[in-house]
Amino acid sequence: MRHIYIALGSNIEPRKQYLLEAISLLDAHEAIMITQKSAIYQTAPVGYTEQADFLNMVVELNTSLSPLELLDVCQSIERKLGRKREIRFGPRTIDLDILLYHDENKKTDRLIIPHPRMHERAFVLIPLAEIAPDLFIPGWDKSVVAMVRDLSVKDKKD
């Protein structure tokens, strides 16, 4: 089965509501079907640390949309939920990042898949391992996968 994974994040209240609304907007799209949702994890900000904690999660979906068509839908949901791109890595109402699109590799000025920073982000890897424990991620060794899978059990928030 071919799968697509999207990471979601929010650190402007009401964070959980923004996550749930984004998922419902994705699932309401006629060409998108959400097939799995991770738990929601509260995570300390990485990169730009002078901001509030995030709520993060990952969803698995199937779609007939192309990667760029899916990106257009994600960006329209971000706009609809009030995403303002003031500070590049700053606070946001909602963030939707395409992580993996089947086994496609794509590098354009709009979209790079697999997501170029997913391998260094526990706030992505832990929810992803929770819903796709057997996913083979190039560049990962088994010990990392086992550690991340253990963490995903311990750190679930709800």
Ligand SMILES: Nc1nc2nc(S)n(CCO)c2c(=O)[nH]1
């Ligand atoms: N914990 C955490 N830190 C982050 N830093 C940035 S930028 N972001 C936005 C990622 O696109 C996050 C995030 O979603 N979660």
